[in-house]
Amino acid sequence: MRAIRFHGSGGSESLFCEEAPIPKPRDGQVLIQVHAAAVTPTEFAWYPTFHTPEGNARPFPIILGHEFSGVVAAIGDSNRDVRVGDSVYGLNDWFMDGAQAEYCLTAAASVAPKPATVDHTLASAVPISALTAWQALVDRAQLSEGQRILIHGGAGGVGSVAVQLARHKKAHVIATASAANLDFMTGLGADEVIDYRTTHFETVVRDVDVVLDTVGGETRDRSWGVLRKGGQLITIAADAEGVNQQRVRDAFFIVEPKREQLIEIGRLIDSGVIHPIVGAVFSMDEVRRSYAEKPRRGKNVLRISEGNRHGH
Numbered sequence: 534m535r536a537i538r539f540h541g542s543g544g545s546e547s548l549f550c551e552e553a554p555i556p557k558p559r560d561g562q563v564l565i566q567v568h569a570a571a572v573t574p575t576e577f578a579w580y581p582t583f584h585t586p587e588g589n590a591r592p593f594p595i596i597l598g599h600e601f602s603g604v605v606a607a608i609g610d611s612n613r614d615v616r617v618g619d620s621v622y623g624l625n626d627w628f629m630d631g632a633q634a635e636y637c638l639t640a641a642a643s644v645a646p647k648p649a650t651v652d653h654t655l656a657s658a659v660p661i662s663a664l665t666a667w668q669a670l671v672d673r674a675q676l677s678e679g680q681r682i683l684i685h686g687g688a689g690g691v692g693s694v695a696v697q698l699a700r701h702k703k704a705h706v707i708a709t710a711s712a713a714n715l716d717f718m719t720g721l722g723a724d725e726v727i728d729y730r731t732t733h734f735e736t737v738v739r740d741v742d743v744v745l746d747t748v749g750g751e752t753r754d755r756s757w758g759v760l761r762k763g764g765q766l767i768t769i770a771a772d773a774e775g776v777n778q779q780r781v782r783d784a785f786f787i788v789e790p791k792r793e794q795l796i797e798i799g800r801l802i803d804s805g806v807i808h809p810i811v812g813a814v815f816s817m818d819e820v821r822r823s824y825a826e827k828p829r830r831g832k833n834v835l836r837i838s839e840g841n842r843h844g845h
């Protein structure tokens with residue numbers, strides 16, 4: 534198969550489009566013929582990119598890009614949930630080879646039917662952002678009607694889903710974004726939008742029930758003061774892992790693949806509640822550009838197979 538492989542040092546300059554063996558599914562796994570896979574540039578700095586789960590150095594080359602949309606090509610054992618030929622979207626284990634290849638392996642429990650109303654390109658950019666937003670707002674915050682939430686980085690991959698999901702939960706949504714994205718935020722359902730480059734959010738926001746921080750650093754540190762008493766801060770920015778404060782560690786989590794949540798998210802997409810957003814779409818040969826060119830909104834996507842062009 535054709536695969537984008539990372540040869541282990543630096544960043545996107547170490548990505549090569551080359552031939553690689555098609556992996557074979559074991560029990561509990563499925564083989565996906567990938568039609569599109571999203572680009573997550575921060576993977577070059579992640580622990581699982583360079584380590585095994587046991588903490589040893591990971592052998593290179595490896596395949597990045599863990600979220601995808603495609604078709605089930607083979608299954609490792611009889612599985613009630615997935616059949617060969619199903620169109621699915623999902624993500625796979627951070628420690629395994631990813632999906633920037635014509636085929637990838639994943640756990641059957643990590644995929645769900647692709648939302649029918651979007652093509653593979655749009656669907657491939659959904660799993661990480663939408664599962665993260667879901668696990669923050671639904672699992673952790675249990676956001677409910679009338680609550681006030683501040684979402685930092687509302688125009689980003691996670692933020693844009695979080696704004697739509699919070700709106701769906703009938704919360705009062707305050708989002709931070711740069712000037713070019715203010716109307717975009719309102720269009721997604723934000724009640725208030727703050728240009729973080731011109732306004733210190735803590736001068737205009739207070740007593741929120743929940744802060745979702747997708748930015749980290751001083752944005753996170755300045756956010757504690759805008760919570761109401763007993764309010765909750767949730768952060769997903771990886772720099773929280775290096776902070777010694779217990780409250781920061783408690784506020785941080787890492788997204789997990791969950792089939793049931795992908796099914797719910799797919800329903801919200803098909804019913805028009807959540808609109809997936811992608812930046813630019815690139816071919817496999819353009820992979821280095823797909824990492825270098827920061828999208829204005831959403832995530833960049835690699836188109837992997839011909840089937841994607843027809844949205845099958």
Ligand SMILES: NC(=O)c1ccc[n+]([C@@H]2O[C@H](COP(=O)([O-])OP(=O)(O)OC[C@H]3O[C@@H](n4cnc5c(N)ncnc54)[C@H](OP(=O)(O)O)[C@@H]3O)[C@@H](O)[C@H]2O)c1
Binds near residue numbers: 710
């Ligand atoms: N822990 C987890 O499980 C998990 C899961 C997913 C992502 N993440 C991490 O979460 C972060 C966000 O991911 P993403 O995919 O949403 O990123 P993204 O698509 O690159 O979006 C980042 C957004 O942050 C905004 N931004 C930058 N500086 C800001 C500031 N000071 N205040 C407010 N907004 C600011 C930018 O807005 P403008 O364009 O408007 O300037 C941009 O839209 C990344 O670090 C990613 O690695 C973690």
